[in-house]
Amino acid sequence: MGYGMLAAAIAAEVAGTTAMKYSEGFSKLWPSVGTVAGYLLAFALLAQTLKVMQVGTAYAIWAGVGTAAVAAIGVLFLGESAGPAKLAGIAFVIVGVVLLSLGGAH
Incomplete structure (x- = not known):
């Protein structure tokens, strides 16, 4: 459930950033x-x-995936x-996001 909400949060952030452009x-x-x-x-x-989820893991994944996705969209x-x-x-x-994910979100 946590990863699903996190994925939706990332999608919303990427959409918001793209709209900002x-x-x-x-x-x-x-x-x-x-x-x-x-x-x-x-x-x-x-x-x-x-x-x-742990704040460090969730925020790092959110920021990292969002950044990579926006860069790729660009x-x-x-x-x-x-x-x-x-x-x-x-x-x-x-790679950093994968390593953080492997560290586990509780």
Whole structure:
């Protein structure tokens, strides 16, 4: 149950961050609303996740997977560069998340 809520929190955070890109500095209404809604939902779900998971593990996974996902969205859909350093950084984040997950969330 904890990992399901955490996955939903990550998806909401990624959606909110992606909407922020399209809000053009919060000057466009609907992407701005999507940003706020995404982050409110992300934090609400993360708070529920923390009832059943350790804060260090849950937050690290949330932040790491969210960061890697947003970086991948930038490369795949927003035309951002995908140099070796960026790809290595994303890989290191993923490895870190896997190691944290193997450490176990109680």
